[in-house]
Each structure stands twice: as C-alpha cells, then as structure tokens.
Amino acid sequence: MSEPRLLQLQDLRVSFHSRDGVVDAVRGVSFSLGREKLGIVGESGSGKSMTGRALMRLLPSTATMHAKTMRFGEIDLLAASERQMCQVRGRHIAMIMQDPKYSLNPVVTVGKQITETYRRHRRTGGRAARDYAIEMLDAVKIRDPARVFHQYPHEISGGMGQRVMIAMMLAAEPSLLIADEPTSALDVTVRFEILQLLDELIQSRHLGVLFISHDLNLVRRYCDRVLIMYAGQVVEEIEADRLNEATHPYTRGLLDSMPRIHRPRHRLPVLQRDPAWREPLTADER
Amino acid sequence: MIELEVRDLTVAFGPERQRVRAVEDVSFAIARGACFGLVGESGCGKSTVLRVIAGLNRDYGGTVSLRGTPVPPRRDKAYYKRVQMVFQDPYGSLHPGKTVYSQIMGPMLVHKLAGAEQRVDRALEAVGLGTAFRFRYPHQLSGGQRQRVAIARALALEPEVLLLDEPTSALDVSVQAEILNLLADLREREGLTYLLVSHDLAVIAHLCEELAVMDRGRIVEALTRDQLVRGETKVDSTRRLLEASEELGEDRLPPEAPR
Numbered sequence: 001m002s003e004p005r006l007l008q009l010q011d012l013r014v015s016f017h018s019r020d021g022v023v024d025a026v027r028g029v030s031f032s033l034g035r036e037k038l039g040i041v042g043e044s045g046s047g048k049s050m051t052g053r054a055l056m057r058l059l060p061s062t063a064t065m066h067a068k069t070m071r072f073g074e075i076d077l078l079a080a081s082e083r084q085m086c087q088v089r090g091r092h093i094a095m096i097m098q099d100p101k102y103s104l105n106p107v108v109t110v111g112k113q114i115t116e117t118y119r120r121h122r123r124t125g126g127r128a129a130r131d132y133a134i135e136m137l138d139a140v141k142i143r144d145p146a147r148v149f150h151q152y153p154h155e156i157s158g159g160m161g162q163r164v165m166i167a168m169m170l171a172a173e174p175s176l177l178i179a180d181e182p183t184s185a186l187d188v189t190v191r192f193e194i195l196q197l198l199d200e201l202i203q204s205r206h207l208g209v210l211f212i213s214h215d216l217n218l219v220r221r222y223c224d225r226v227l228i229m230y231a232g233q234v235v236e237e238i239e240a241d242r243l244n245e246a247t248h249p250y251t252r253g254l255l256d257s258m259p260r261i262h263r264p265r266h267r268l269p270v271l272q273r274d275p276a277w278r279e280p281l282t283a284d285e286r
Numbered sequence: 287m288i289e290l291e292v293r294d295l296t297v298a299f300g301p302e303r304q305r306v307r308a309v310e311d312v313s314f315a316i317a318r319g320a321c322f323g324l325v326g327e328s329g330c331g332k333s334t335v336l337r338v339i340a341g342l343n344r345d346y347g348g349t350v351s352l353r354g355t356p357v358p359p360r361r362d363k364a365y366y367k368r369v370q371m372v373f374q375d376p377y378g379s380l381h382p383g384k385t386v387y388s389q390i391m392g393p394m395l396v397h398k399l400a401g402a403e404q405r406v407d408r409a410l411e412a413v414g415l416g417t418a419f420r421f422r423y424p425h426q427l428s429g430g431q432r433q434r435v436a437i438a439r440a441l442a443l444e445p446e447v448l449l450l451d452e453p454t455s456a457l458d459v460s461v462q463a464e465i466l467n468l469l470a471d472l473r474e475r476e477g478l479t480y481l482l483v484s485h486d487l488a489v490i491a492h493l494c495e496e497l498a499v500m501d502r503g504r505i506v507e508a509l510t511r512d513q514l515v516r517g518e519t520k521v522d523s524t525r526r527l528l529e530a531s532e533e534l535g536e537d538r539l540p541p542e543a544p545r
Contacts, residue, residue, distance in 0.1 A: 043458040044429065158328070187328045188485050188530040214458050257463035259492035261531060262515060267470065268463035268492070 006176050006208040007033040007055070010068040014050050014059060014232075025050045025063070027232035027280065033176070037202065039211045039223035039240065041254075047232040048212045052178045055210070056093060057085050072176065091121040094169035098181040100161025104153040110137075111149030114168045121172040136167040141197060159190035163197065170201060177202070180212045195222055216243070216254055228254075231278045250277055288354065289318040289479040290339070290369075290447055295348035297334050308334045310503045312348075318446075321473060321480040323494035325487060325527065331503040332483045333451060339481065340371045340449050352447070367397055370440035374452035376432030380424040386410070387420040390439045397443065409442035412476075413468060430461035434468070441472065450482045454489060466492060487531045491515065499524045 014026035026047040031038065040048045054065050057077065070077040075088060089095075097103040105113060114133040118124070124132070130149075137145035140163040153161060162182065169177065182198065183191040199222070202209055213219050219226055220243045228236040228251045236248040246252060253271035297309040309331040316322040324332045337343045339350055341361035349356045357365055373379040380389055390409055394402035407417050413434040424432055433453065440448055453469070454462040470493060473480060484490050490497050491514055499507045501523040509519065519525055 043460060188487075189327050189526055192530050216459065254459055257460050259463075259466065259488040261488050261491045261528070264491065264511070264515060267467055270464050270467065271460040 004073070005032040005034050006073060007210075008069055008071045009055070010070070012051060012054055012065070012067040012070065014047070014054055014063055014065045016060075016063050018062070025232055026054065029227075029229070029232075029234055031227060031234070031237075033208050033210060035175075035206055035208045036225065037209045037211055037223040039213065039219035039226040040229055041213055041216055041219050041226060042229035043214060043254075046229040048214075048229050049180055051229075052095070052180050052210060052212050055178065056089055056095060058089075058095075087121075090117055090169075090174065091172050092174050093176045093178060094172065094174040095178045095180065096162075096165055096169050096182045099185040100153070100158060100165050101185070103165060104161060106153050108152075109149070110151050110153065110156070110164050114164070114171050117168050118171040133167070133171065136171050137164070139170075139201070140164070140167045142167075158186055159194060162186060162194050166194075166198060166201070170205065173205070174207070176208045176210070178210045178212070181214070182211075183218070184213070184215070191218075216258070219243075233281055235277060235281075248277075249274060287318045288315045289320075289352070290481065291315040291349075291351045291354075292335070292339065293349045293351070295335060295338060295346060295350070297331070297338060297343065297346045308503055309338070309346075312500075312503075312505050314498055314505065314508070316479055316481060318479055319473070319477050320496065321482060321494045323490035323497035324481065324483045324500060325485065325490050325497055326500035326523065327485065327527075330500040332500050335500075336371070336449050336451055336481065336483050340369070341365065363397065366393075367443055368445050369447045369449065370443060370445040371449040371451065372433075372436050372440050372453050375456050376429060376436050377424075377456070379436050380432055382424050385421050385423055386415075386427075386435050386438075389435065390442050393439065393443050399443075405442045405444075406438075409438040412441055412472065413438045428461075429457050430464060433457065433461075433465055437465075437468070437472075441476070444476075445478070447479045447481065450480055452484050453482070455484065455486065462489075469493060485527075487514070487527050499527065 009032065010030045012026055012029045013024065016023045016025060029051055040051060042048045050059070053059050055070070055077065059065055067078060072088065072092060075084070080088065111130065111133050114136060115129040118132055119129050134145045134149055137148055142148050142160060142163055148156065156164065183194050186194060211219060211223050220240050223240045226238055226240050226243060227234045228248065230250050236246055236251050238246050246255065256269045257271055259268060293313050295309055295312040296307065298305045298307045300306050312335055314322065324335060326332045334343065338346050344359040346359065351357065352368060387406060390406045391402060394405055399405060410417055410419060415431065415434050415438065427435065454465050457465060466489065472478060482490060482493055491511055495511050497509055497514065498505045499521065506523050507519060507521045517528065519528065
C-alpha cells in the first residue's frame, strides 16, 4: 500500500497492578492500520478493548502501558501531552461504544451532545453548529432530524441512539474510528442497518476503522482484515474473507462452537483451551 | 401430552386512551419434554409473553394452562415449584452480596423443602460447577459460571418447565456453546420442557424443534426446525430474520469447513 499508514503500533503492553499481583491484559500487540477496516476479535478478557482504549490513552488509572511505537500519522501518541491528546481524541480518533443507553448523557438533549463535540473541536458559533448537527443527524438517516435534535436519549430507541452516537463521533471529522462492539446491544435486524450505515459513511469519508468485536460472523462479513486475540496476544492475523481457512486451533474452536441454522448439530463442540496458547509468542511469530 | 399452553393471550399497556397492545391473540402449546422457541425483533412482544407465563405480569387477557389446568393470573407458590425462569443477564440476576450457596438456597427456604442442602449440591453438580463453588460470590465467577448458577437456582426446585429469556446473548460464543450443550443435556436427563425466547435464529434452531415468529405483538408464523432450515417461510418477518443471520456471516448450505 503506497498510502502512509494511519496508525502504527508496536509491542503494546498493558498491565494492572493489584494486591494479588500483576495482571498482564495486553502482551505485545503490534499492527498497523491504513484506511481500511481492521477487526479485532476475541472473548471477553482477551485484551481487545484494552488495546482500543490504550490507543486513545484512556486506560484506567491502575493500568500501566508500554509500547515500542504508537504513532498516529505524525503524532507520537506515547509522547503527546495530555493537552495534545485532547486534540487527538474526538478530532482525529473517535470512538463508538457498545451501548448508547450508557454512553449518551441521559440529561442532555441529543442535539446538544452533537454540537458539543463539534464546537469543542471546530470553534464555530451556536447557529452553525446547530445546522451542522441537524445535517449530521440527516447523514445517519434519522427521519425528522430537527425533532430528534431536541429529544433526550430516553425518548429514542436503541438503534436511533447508536445512530446519534455515530453522528456525534463523525461530527468532528476524524480520520480513524475505533468501534468497540458498536452493535452488540442492538437487535439482529437493526444491527445490519447500523453496519450498513457505518460502512457508507466510512466509504464516503475515507476513514480507517478499528472494529472490536466478539462476534466472528460479523467481523468476517464486515472487515478487510482480522486479528484474533487470545490472552492479550494476537494469535492469528488473516484476511476476513479467508477466515474459514484460519489455522490456529483457538480460531478454529471459536468458529466451530457457533450454532448454524443450515448445519444443525446435536452437540456444539466446546473449545478445549490449550495452555500453550498462552505462552509468550517469539519475536518473529508476532 | 401438552405441558404448557397459552391461549388467546392479549396484553396492553398504558392508560385508557393511549393503550398500546403489546401482545395480541397469541396462542401456542408445548408438548411435555419439548423445546419451543419464540423469536422476533426487540419490541415484538416475545419477552412480554414470557413475563406473563412467569407471573410477572398479572394484567392480561386469555389463559395460561399447565398440564391442561388454567392457572390464575396471581400465581400461587405451587406454580413456581413447577415453572422456573432463567434471565438473560447473569450479571443482573444474581445478588452481588450473597454466596452461590445462599442464592440457590433462597427458593428452597421459600418452598420449605426437605433436604435443601442436598438439593443445592445436586443442582450445582448438574450444571457442572460442583460443590467447590458453594461459597463463592458472583464477582468471583465468570459470565458463563454465573449463568450456570442461575440455571442451578432454577433447577434446584426440580421444576417441570424452564422459561429461558435470551439465556446466552450476554455470553461469548465459546461459552454460549457450553451453556447450550448444558441446556440440551439437562432437558434430556431431567425431562424438562423449555420455552426459549431469543432474537438469534441460530440459537433457536439449535435447541428447539418448533418455533413461532412474532412481529408487532402477534405470532405471524409457526414453523418446525426442518422448515426453517429449508427456508420454507411464508412471511417477511421470518425472511428478514433469516437474511439478517445470513447477512452477518452464515452462508447458506455451507460446505464442511476445510481442515
């Protein structure tokens, strides 16, 4: 790829120190991301969300983080001051969270939440921001955006809430989107609509996306490339449409354990975890 | 023999003028030892149906019968000895400040059952946890283990019917497989009858022989598993659900995955 990479990450490590000792949540994750859709899949506790948060430097205060490189374009995310990070977050890298019920402010209207992001990064007047917010609501295909603008999060459905979240995240025109389980709290049918919308916006705005999910099926359909994480390490990297050819026993186990409508089985195979998967990977395996 | 039957069930919410009919004329019957699935998008009324059967919603029209006998809207204690429910979110349905033992003991005390301790141990063994888990708190358990505790709590009463409200949708696929297998085993071993509510057609197709698709409060289609697998559906709602699950990665008639 001739285009410069948006994001470069080398040997990211995140650990938590507690009374009971040190827990290594992320153990040497490296990848680079261009203007493409990169998926990270794994079970809960595999370190996928921590990787996403580390990129925004939004880890809990009990966590410590190390990396050899963590660059976003020209910006060195490791050396950036907190002030610079505030510019990066939202303006350059935006994050969509799992559940709109919890990530929207319940006592602030939808419109106000969108204009806040926009004004924070763009320094425009209230009027212009308002017009822009309505335009954004329209872009995420909300019918009657002027009405929704004045509504509170509890007055809209989950699918609408997620559209609002997307509008809010895209308002400052970031170039990288970190989507952490953006559709897990939604229904199957709504889920597909939201993904389609996200896809259109990614195409038209030429964004890079880091798509974090536990849902293999979804990632397989949606992303270009997939990283499979287990116990804080990337155990396999594969092109999404070749996921069926994955070779790592963990990936195979996950694929196999899903019920399928068109391939009924009496029992679902259960993942047998091999302690060897936890062994630290050697430098060239990474 | 019919274990559980719902006839002309209607539920409406809201004040007189703006009453919303959440469930309308829903009828189905589940044979003893069968697993019946109720599937649909959120807001279609499937969970309301389950809540009515569980006795959590007493304001309804129509009848719910257990082994041919209609039960009153206000259920008695004997009903709960026979019908138990497992909720979606194991993080929300267990008391965070009580041990596994006392959570499962709760229903035993309510029903004043003899040999309560042995029942608790037996239930824990049945869900594959073992008695070593008796004195753990929910925060010391994984999501899958919590759901096993919730199932054990329902099982300890030795009920006849289990109402399952999205029992695996909060879990990882690998853990989902374990819980689905456990539910299948328990049904076989204990001769239980299941009513499973889910939005995931693949989960329903895996566990249930028969299913009904709900849309806007009504059952729009009743299907057998084989009909579903062959795609023999006549209504759009089912087709939409099928397409959504195919769209999200399931290929129609996939070849055996290459090894």
